[in-house]
Amino acid sequence: MSDQSAASEDPRLTTREAAARLGVKPETVYAYVSRGQLSSRRAPGGRGSTFDAAEIDALARRGARREPPSGGAELVFRTGVTLIDTETDRYYYRGVDATALARRHSYEEVAEWLWTGELRAGTRFTAPPEALEAGRRAVGALPAHSTPMDRLRASAVAASAADPLRFDLSPEAVLGAARSLVPTLVGSLPASGAPDREGDGLARRLWSRLTARAPDAASLRVLETALVLLIDHDLAASTLAARIAASARAHPYAVVSAGLGALEGPLHGAASGLAHRMLAEALERGGAAPVVADHLRAGRRVPGLGHRLYRGEDPRAQALFALLADVPAAAPALAAARDVVTTAARRTGLHTNVDLALAVLSVSAGMPAEAGETLFAVARTAGWIAHALEEYAERPLRMRPSGQYTGPRPPQPLP
Structure with missing residues (x-):
């Protein structure tokens, strides 16, 4: 040549x-x-x-x-995990349309593919008995008023303590920890519905932790799809926290704990709970108009609307609303969500985001307001691990910003 x-x-x-x-x-x-x-x-x-x-x-x-x-x-940060195309309002996992992946594959299959580049049909994650027992004991020792995020964090710490090899940061060891941690987080949560059965996928096991109602196939498909769609979304606050922990060479359990800590903020993972409460109130009051009016009157944003990265509708919301239309029990909540969008559009011009779609699922399935946050945290665990694997391959402690000191200039007298 x-x-x-x-x-x-x-x-x-x-x-x-x-x-x-x-x-x-x-x-x-x-x-x-x-x-x-x-x-x-x-x-x-x-x-x-x-x-x-x-x-x-x-x-x-x-x-x-x-x-x-x-x-x-x-x-x-250079990352090969997720690309968000703000021109087309689409997003991609390793170059593949995330919504297309969610339509065809389970959460565990997509997580494994993100981590390893191999898509193995029928992949199932299994929690080691000692890690699951430790997680359940830790969760059981928490006060009765503890939140699901409290329980997930306690479970992650317990699973870490049960793994003496957690400081091995080789890719094989990190993958082994990830495959066991995700089902441990789910299995440590108290079950509301039927007990787990042999061969149940992660979505089926998570459903029983979120509601006592038995799932129909369509509802379970919505939950599975939501898990896949929420795996990653570029460098959100919790993912940045996870990458910083990985840069300091924290083990994968600590990386996930860092992500969980950031996710609990009311402007991140907890946003779906606000949408749940708004939607439930709209159903109780017979329409969205008075509820939207109350938010606007108080100077609050209408939950479930608008996203800083998308000019139109959040593609995750689009995919979930399409599936929710096939769930008969979701019809009232879905109609209320559309009422919210129509009412608010007259004033805000904002489009739906994934929090409103999660609220339709949680309200229609009899889940608590925190269910969306729990779903978000479990799903995003796989994304945090994917980013940790990238960060472990980078120069350690490369994220060291300099502070701009604004205090008194020295020398100052001793207090």
């Missing part, structure tokens, strides 16, 4: 050409490099840098045609 043909297959751009293609200043191109969004190569003769044209085009498609915040305020 001639040098000319090789160059045509791997075109390189100068800094000025890359900046023009991105629509930014040349110095901004170097800012993207320092933030890990671009790679560069020294130009022949050592004068300047060159950039891969395909990589520049991919960055442009991800919405990089704008100046990034100055002063290093934005953390950017």
